[in-house]
Amino acid sequence: MSSEEELLRLHAEEQRLQFPTFNHESAWQLGCALRQEAERRGLHVTIDIQFADQTLFHYAMPGTSPDNAEWIRRKRNVVLRFHRSSYAMGMRLALRNTTLEAFYGLSNADYAVQGGSFPLRIANCGCVGAVSVSGAPQREDHLLVSEVISNFLGLSQAKSA
Known part of the structure; x- marks a missing residue:
């Protein structure tokens, strides 16, 4: 898959992985699912879920x-500014042969386009926060978040991989 095709796939993934609703309990359940999957994969990560300017899980x-x-703070800033995953933004800038700066x-110092922070989107509402991890290589960080969100929403893995 070319970089351009991968970027299109990431955009489709971001549009597809939207929550019907999200609240404190959702954050707790999603955070625990991320922890469990990280442990299963043998990863050592920090997990953070931010919703409407409040940290609901860390x-x-x-x-x-x-x-x-x-x-996480720097990757999350990218998501909150652009409403795109930090991984997709990094790929987009690399294709343009440029940087955020x-x-x-x-x-x-305040923004990082390495993978691992993903837009927390609510259907018919838009980006309301970010789900972030840090500790593995950037693609693994991204896949951990996107695959756990996909499973959490009951969606097929094949569409997000």
Whole structure:
């Protein structure tokens, strides 16, 4: 699959993975599902779910460090600004042979386009937050989030892989 095709697939994935509703209990259940799947995969990640300017779930697994929370903050800022996954934004900028700083004037101190933060979208509402992980290579971080959201919503893995 070419980079352009992968970017189109990521956009379709973001549009497809929308919640009918989302609340504090949803955040708890999704966060626990992310933790369980990360453990199953042998990953050591920090997990964060932000909804409407409030952190509803945050968990740092053994083997992570405060740096992972900082990576989450920077990746989440990308999602909240562009309403796109941090992985898709990184791929989009790479295809344009540019950076966030060069193209948008955004500091790398506050924004990171590495994979692992995904838009929390509510159907007929839009992006209302971000679901983020940090600790694995960027593609694994992205896949962990997107695949767990897909399973959480009862959608087919084949469409998001």
